[in-house]
Amino acid sequence: ENNISRYQEEFKEVVVIGSGSFGTVYKCINRLDGCAYALKKSHKPVAGSADEAAALREVCAHAVLGSHSHLVRYYSAWAEDNHMIIQNEFCNGGNLSSIIAHNRDEGSKFTEGELKRLTRHVALALQYIHSLGLVHLDIKPDNIFVSLPEQSLSVSCLVSFQDGGEGEEERSGLENTQLLYKIGDMGHVTSVRDPQVEEGDCRYLPREILQEDYRALPKADIFALSLTVYTAGSCCELPKNGEEWHHIRNRHLPPLDHCAPSFNSLLLRMISEKPAERPTAADVLSLCSFCPSTKS
Numbered sequence: 336e337n338n339i340s341r342y343q344e345e346f347k348e349v350v351v352i353g354s355g356s357f358g359t360v361y362k363c364i365n366r367l368d369g370c371a372y373a374l375k376k377s378h379k380p381v382a383g384s385a386d387e388a389a390a391l392r393e394v395c396a397h398a399v400l401g402s403h404s405h406l407v408r409y410y411s412a413w414a415e416d417n418h419m420i421i422q423n424e425f426c427n428g429g430n431l432s433s434i435i436a437h438n439r440d441e442g443s444k445f446t447e448g449e450l451k452r453l454t455r456h457v458a459l460a461l462q463y464i465h466s467l468g469l470v471h472l473d474i475k476p477d478n479i480f481v482s483l484p485e486q487s488l489s490v491s492c493l494v495s496f497q498d499g500g501e502g503e504e505e506r507s508g509l510e511n512t513q514l515l516y517k518i519g520d521m522g523h524v525t526s527v528r529d530p531q532v533e534e535g536d537c538r539y540l541p542r543e544i545l546q547e548d549y550r551a552l553p554k555a556d557i558f559a560l561s562l563t564v565y566t567a568g569s570c571c572e573l574p575k576n577g578e579e580w581h582h583i584r585n586r587h588l589p590p591l592d593h594c595a596p597s598f599n600s601l602l603l604r605m606i607s608e609k610p611a612e613r614p615t616a617a618d619v620l621s622l623c624s625f626c627p628s629t630k631s
Protein backbone atom coordinates (compact mmCIF):
# COMPACT_ATOMS: atom_id res chain seq x y z
CA GLU A 336 0.00 0.00 0.00
CA ASN A 337 1.16 3.54 -0.63
CA ASN A 338 2.44 4.64 2.76
CA ILE A 339 4.33 7.68 1.45
CA SER A 340 2.64 10.65 3.08
CA ARG A 341 2.56 13.72 0.80
CA TYR A 342 1.78 15.69 3.94
CA GLN A 343 5.02 14.56 5.61
CA GLU A 344 7.03 14.68 2.38
CA GLU A 345 6.09 18.24 1.38
CA PHE A 346 5.35 19.98 4.69
CA LYS A 347 6.90 20.63 8.08
CA GLU A 348 4.14 20.79 10.69
CA VAL A 349 4.57 23.86 12.94
CA VAL A 350 1.54 24.03 15.26
CA VAL A 351 -2.16 23.18 15.56
CA ILE A 352 -4.14 26.37 14.84
CA GLY A 353 -7.62 24.98 15.19
CA SER A 354 -9.55 21.81 15.75
CA GLY A 355 -13.18 20.75 15.96
CA SER A 356 -15.74 18.43 14.44
CA PHE A 357 -14.44 19.46 11.01
CA GLY A 358 -10.97 18.04 11.77
CA THR A 359 -7.67 19.68 12.70
CA VAL A 360 -5.97 22.68 11.10
CA TYR A 361 -2.18 22.98 11.18
CA LYS A 362 0.17 25.82 10.33
CA CYS A 363 2.77 24.14 8.10
CA ILE A 364 5.86 25.24 6.19
CA ASN A 365 6.21 23.91 2.65
CA ARG A 366 9.69 22.35 2.47
CA LEU A 367 10.19 23.48 -1.13
CA ASP A 368 9.00 27.11 -1.15
CA GLY A 369 9.52 27.85 2.57
CA CYS A 370 6.11 29.53 2.85
CA ALA A 371 3.53 28.96 5.61
CA TYR A 372 0.20 27.36 4.73
CA ALA A 373 -2.91 26.32 6.65
CA LEU A 374 -3.62 22.62 6.17
CA LYS A 375 -6.91 21.14 7.34
CA LYS A 376 -6.79 17.40 7.93
CA SER A 377 -10.15 15.68 8.26
CA HIS A 378 -11.29 12.09 8.20
CA LYS A 379 -12.05 10.93 4.70
CA PRO A 380 -15.85 11.13 4.42
CA VAL A 381 -17.82 7.97 3.78
CA ALA A 382 -18.32 7.51 0.01
CA GLY A 383 -21.72 8.82 -1.02
CA SER A 384 -22.30 10.58 2.33
CA ALA A 385 -23.40 14.22 2.82
CA ASP A 386 -19.92 14.85 4.27
CA GLU A 387 -18.34 13.69 1.02
CA ALA A 388 -20.64 15.98 -0.98
CA ALA A 389 -19.70 18.89 1.32
CA ALA A 390 -15.96 18.13 0.99
CA LEU A 391 -16.29 18.07 -2.80
CA ARG A 392 -18.28 21.33 -2.76
CA GLU A 393 -15.54 22.96 -0.65
CA VAL A 394 -12.72 21.98 -3.02
CA CYS A 395 -14.72 22.67 -6.21
CA ALA A 396 -15.81 26.06 -4.85
CA HIS A 397 -12.17 26.98 -4.14
CA ALA A 398 -11.14 25.84 -7.60
CA VAL A 399 -13.93 27.86 -9.29
CA LEU A 400 -13.37 30.95 -7.08
CA GLY A 401 -9.68 31.11 -7.99
CA SER A 402 -7.89 33.94 -6.22
CA HIS A 403 -9.35 37.17 -4.83
CA SER A 404 -7.76 39.57 -2.35
CA HIS A 405 -10.60 39.04 0.14
CA LEU A 406 -10.91 35.26 -0.19
CA VAL A 407 -8.57 32.81 1.55
CA ARG A 408 -6.58 31.28 -1.31
CA TYR A 409 -6.78 27.54 -2.10
CA TYR A 410 -3.65 25.68 -3.28
CA SER A 411 -4.29 21.95 -3.29
CA ALA A 412 -6.27 19.05 -1.82
CA TRP A 413 -5.60 15.31 -1.70
CA ALA A 414 -6.46 12.12 0.18
CA GLU A 415 -4.02 9.93 2.11
CA ASP A 416 -4.33 7.18 4.72
CA ASN A 417 -8.05 7.69 5.16
CA HIS A 418 -7.71 11.48 5.55
CA MET A 419 -8.75 14.41 3.35
CA ILE A 420 -6.23 17.26 3.31
CA ILE A 421 -6.77 20.79 1.96
CA GLN A 422 -3.91 23.29 1.68
CA ASN A 423 -4.95 26.95 1.94
CA GLU A 424 -3.31 30.33 2.34
CA PHE A 425 -2.21 30.92 5.94
CA CYS A 426 -3.67 34.16 7.34
CA ASN A 427 -1.26 35.40 10.01
CA GLY A 428 -3.68 37.70 11.86
CA GLY A 429 -6.02 35.12 13.33
CA ASN A 430 -9.76 35.10 12.67
CA LEU A 431 -12.39 37.69 13.52
CA SER A 432 -13.84 35.61 16.37
CA SER A 433 -10.47 35.50 18.14
CA ILE A 434 -10.11 39.29 17.75
CA ILE A 435 -13.64 39.84 19.10
CA ALA A 436 -12.92 37.54 22.08
CA HIS A 437 -9.70 39.50 22.73
CA ASN A 438 -11.61 42.81 22.57
CA ARG A 439 -14.27 41.44 24.92
CA ASP A 440 -11.58 40.57 27.49
CA GLU A 441 -9.89 43.95 27.04
CA GLY A 442 -13.16 45.90 27.06
CA SER A 443 -12.11 47.50 23.77
CA LYS A 444 -14.03 47.34 20.50
CA PHE A 445 -13.72 48.01 16.79
CA THR A 446 -13.83 51.67 15.77
CA GLU A 447 -16.39 52.69 13.16
CA GLY A 448 -13.57 52.98 10.63
CA GLU A 449 -12.46 49.40 11.28
CA LEU A 450 -16.08 48.18 11.06
CA LYS A 451 -16.43 49.90 7.68
CA ARG A 452 -13.18 48.35 6.45
CA LEU A 453 -14.44 44.92 7.57
CA THR A 454 -17.82 45.52 5.87
CA ARG A 455 -16.17 46.69 2.64
CA HIS A 456 -13.67 43.81 2.43
CA VAL A 457 -16.32 41.13 3.02
CA ALA A 458 -18.81 42.87 0.70
CA LEU A 459 -16.13 42.92 -2.04
CA ALA A 460 -15.64 39.16 -1.61
CA LEU A 461 -19.42 38.54 -1.59
CA GLN A 462 -19.87 40.67 -4.73
CA TYR A 463 -17.25 38.44 -6.41
CA ILE A 464 -18.74 35.12 -5.15
CA HIS A 465 -22.28 36.20 -6.12
CA SER A 466 -21.08 37.37 -9.57
CA LEU A 467 -20.07 33.73 -10.23
CA GLY A 468 -23.57 32.50 -9.34
CA LEU A 469 -22.35 31.12 -6.01
CA VAL A 470 -23.23 31.84 -2.36
CA HIS A 471 -21.14 31.26 0.79
CA LEU A 472 -23.93 30.49 3.33
CA ASP A 473 -21.68 30.45 6.40
CA ILE A 474 -20.51 34.05 6.86
CA LYS A 475 -19.62 34.55 10.54
CA PRO A 476 -16.63 35.81 12.61
CA ASP A 477 -15.05 32.31 12.76
CA ASN A 478 -14.84 32.24 8.97
CA ILE A 479 -13.37 35.73 8.46
CA PHE A 480 -9.56 35.58 8.56
CA VAL A 481 -7.08 38.42 8.94
CA SER A 482 -3.87 38.97 7.00
CA LEU A 483 -1.35 41.47 8.32
CA PRO A 484 1.21 42.10 5.54
CA GLU A 485 4.73 41.36 6.77
CA GLN A 486 6.00 44.95 6.68
CA SER A 487 3.27 46.06 9.07
CA LEU A 488 4.21 43.31 11.55
CA SER A 489 6.38 45.87 13.33
CA VAL A 490 6.52 45.56 17.13
CA SER A 491 4.44 48.71 17.67
CA CYS A 492 1.77 47.47 15.28
CA LEU A 493 1.83 44.00 16.86
CA VAL A 494 1.57 45.60 20.32
CA SER A 495 -1.42 47.68 19.27
CA PHE A 496 -2.83 44.65 17.47
CA GLN A 497 -2.25 42.14 20.24
CA ASP A 498 -2.67 44.17 23.43
CA GLY A 499 -4.96 46.94 22.26
CA GLY A 500 -2.07 49.37 22.79
CA GLU A 501 -2.31 52.32 25.23
CA GLY A 502 -5.35 54.06 23.83
CA GLU A 503 -7.26 55.17 20.76
CA GLU A 504 -4.15 56.58 19.10
CA GLU A 505 -2.44 53.19 19.46
CA ARG A 506 -5.48 51.37 18.08
CA SER A 507 -5.76 53.85 15.25
CA GLY A 508 -2.35 52.52 14.16
CA LEU A 509 -4.30 49.55 12.83
CA GLU A 510 -6.47 51.77 10.68
CA ASN A 511 -3.45 52.66 8.54
CA THR A 512 -1.94 49.22 8.03
CA GLN A 513 -2.97 47.33 4.93
CA LEU A 514 -4.79 44.84 7.21
CA LEU A 515 -6.92 42.54 5.03
CA TYR A 516 -10.06 40.63 5.97
CA LYS A 517 -10.64 37.43 3.99
CA ILE A 518 -13.57 35.03 3.80
CA GLY A 519 -12.52 31.41 4.43
CA ASP A 520 -14.15 27.99 4.88
CA MET A 521 -15.98 27.28 1.62
CA GLY A 522 -17.66 24.20 3.13
CA HIS A 523 -21.19 25.58 2.59
CA VAL A 524 -20.66 27.22 -0.81
CA THR A 525 -23.32 26.24 -3.33
CA SER A 526 -24.79 27.49 -6.58
CA VAL A 527 -27.70 29.93 -6.60
CA ARG A 528 -29.46 28.10 -9.44
CA ASP A 529 -29.19 24.53 -8.17
CA PRO A 530 -28.65 25.00 -4.41
CA GLN A 531 -27.56 22.08 -2.19
CA VAL A 532 -28.06 24.03 1.03
CA GLU A 533 -26.15 22.86 4.11
CA GLU A 534 -27.41 25.32 6.77
CA GLY A 535 -24.67 27.47 8.33
CA ASP A 536 -24.53 28.73 11.91
CA CYS A 537 -28.10 29.51 13.05
CA ARG A 538 -26.91 32.60 14.96
CA TYR A 539 -26.27 34.25 11.58
CA LEU A 540 -29.08 32.70 9.52
CA PRO A 541 -32.13 34.62 8.31
CA ARG A 542 -35.60 33.21 8.91
CA GLU A 543 -36.29 32.28 5.28
CA ILE A 544 -33.34 29.85 5.14
CA LEU A 545 -34.58 27.96 8.21
CA GLN A 546 -37.95 27.82 6.41
CA GLU A 547 -36.10 26.30 3.43
CA ASP A 548 -36.99 29.22 1.17
CA TYR A 549 -33.94 29.37 -1.14
CA ARG A 550 -35.22 31.96 -3.63
CA ALA A 551 -32.79 34.72 -2.55
CA LEU A 552 -29.64 32.98 -1.31
CA PRO A 553 -27.27 35.92 -1.93
CA LYS A 554 -29.37 37.97 0.51
CA ALA A 555 -28.74 35.33 3.19
CA ASP A 556 -25.02 36.19 2.91
CA ILE A 557 -25.90 39.90 3.28
CA PHE A 558 -27.97 39.12 6.40
CA ALA A 559 -25.08 37.15 7.93
CA LEU A 560 -22.60 39.92 7.04
CA SER A 561 -24.67 42.45 8.99
CA LEU A 562 -24.77 40.29 12.14
CA THR A 563 -21.05 39.53 11.73
CA VAL A 564 -20.20 43.25 11.62
CA TYR A 565 -22.62 43.88 14.47
CA THR A 566 -20.92 41.21 16.59
CA ALA A 567 -17.53 42.84 15.96
CA GLY A 568 -18.94 46.27 16.87
CA SER A 569 -20.78 45.19 20.01
CA CYS A 570 -18.76 42.15 21.18
CA CYS A 571 -22.11 40.63 22.16
CA GLU A 572 -22.97 36.95 21.75
CA LEU A 573 -25.84 36.40 19.33
CA PRO A 574 -28.73 34.11 20.35
CA LYS A 575 -29.01 30.67 18.73
CA ASN A 576 -32.80 30.48 19.11
CA GLY A 577 -35.79 31.62 21.17
CA GLU A 578 -37.31 35.07 21.79
CA GLU A 579 -34.08 37.02 21.28
CA TRP A 580 -33.40 35.19 17.99
CA HIS A 581 -36.82 36.21 16.65
CA HIS A 582 -36.44 39.72 18.08
CA ILE A 583 -33.40 40.26 15.84
CA ARG A 584 -35.25 38.82 12.82
CA ASN A 585 -37.92 41.48 13.50
CA ARG A 586 -35.13 44.04 12.97
CA HIS A 587 -34.73 44.87 16.65
CA LEU A 588 -30.99 45.42 16.97
CA PRO A 589 -29.77 48.06 19.47
CA PRO A 590 -27.68 50.63 17.54
CA LEU A 591 -23.88 50.57 17.89
CA ASP A 592 -23.58 53.70 20.04
CA HIS A 593 -20.13 54.67 18.69
CA CYS A 594 -21.23 54.49 15.06
CA ALA A 595 -23.06 57.01 12.89
CA PRO A 596 -26.83 56.57 12.42
CA SER A 597 -26.20 56.02 8.68
CA PHE A 598 -24.00 53.00 9.44
CA ASN A 599 -26.51 51.61 11.94
CA SER A 600 -29.33 52.01 9.42
CA LEU A 601 -27.25 50.15 6.79
CA LEU A 602 -26.82 47.22 9.22
CA LEU A 603 -30.58 47.28 9.91
CA ARG A 604 -31.46 47.31 6.21
CA MET A 605 -29.19 44.30 5.69
CA ILE A 606 -31.32 42.26 8.11
CA SER A 607 -34.69 43.26 6.62
CA GLU A 608 -37.19 40.44 6.97
CA LYS A 609 -37.89 40.52 3.23
CA PRO A 610 -34.71 39.51 1.33
CA ALA A 611 -35.66 41.89 -1.51
CA GLU A 612 -35.38 44.84 0.91
CA ARG A 613 -31.80 43.91 1.83
CA PRO A 614 -29.10 45.67 -0.21
CA THR A 615 -26.95 43.69 -2.65
CA ALA A 616 -23.19 43.44 -1.98
CA ALA A 617 -22.69 46.23 -4.55
CA ASP A 618 -25.24 48.42 -2.70
CA VAL A 619 -23.40 47.80 0.59
CA LEU A 620 -20.13 48.88 -1.02
CA SER A 621 -21.57 52.15 -2.32
CA LEU A 622 -23.44 52.86 0.95
CA CYS A 623 -20.29 52.15 2.93
CA SER A 624 -17.76 53.92 0.77
CA PHE A 625 -18.28 57.43 2.18
CA CYS A 626 -16.09 56.81 5.15
CA PRO A 627 -13.47 59.47 5.93
CA SER A 628 -11.28 57.50 8.32
CA THR A 629 -9.84 54.52 6.46
CA LYS A 630 -8.66 54.13 2.91
CA SER A 631 -8.31 50.76 1.07
Ligand SMILES: Cn1cc(CCO)c2c3c(c(-c4ccccc4Cl)cc21)C(=O)NC3=O
Binds near residue numbers: 374375423429
Ligand atom coordinates in the same frame (compact mmCIF):
# COMPACT_ATOMS: atom_id res chain seq x y z
C1 LIG B 1 -8.86 27.56 12.72
N1 LIG B 1 -8.03 28.33 11.80
C2 LIG B 1 -7.08 29.23 12.16
C3 LIG B 1 -6.48 29.75 11.01
C4 LIG B 1 -5.35 30.72 11.02
C5 LIG B 1 -5.80 32.08 11.49
O1 LIG B 1 -4.67 32.85 11.78
C6 LIG B 1 -7.09 29.14 9.90
C7 LIG B 1 -6.96 29.23 8.49
C8 LIG B 1 -7.78 28.45 7.68
C9 LIG B 1 -8.74 27.53 8.21
C10 LIG B 1 -9.56 26.64 7.37
C11 LIG B 1 -10.96 26.74 7.46
C12 LIG B 1 -11.78 25.91 6.68
C13 LIG B 1 -11.23 25.01 5.77
C14 LIG B 1 -9.84 24.88 5.69
C15 LIG B 1 -9.03 25.70 6.50
CL1 LIG B 1 -7.33 25.50 6.36
C16 LIG B 1 -8.87 27.44 9.61
C17 LIG B 1 -8.06 28.24 10.43
C18 LIG B 1 -7.44 28.78 6.30
O2 LIG B 1 -7.94 28.34 5.26
N2 LIG B 1 -6.43 29.71 6.33
C19 LIG B 1 -6.13 30.02 7.61
O3 LIG B 1 -5.26 30.85 7.93
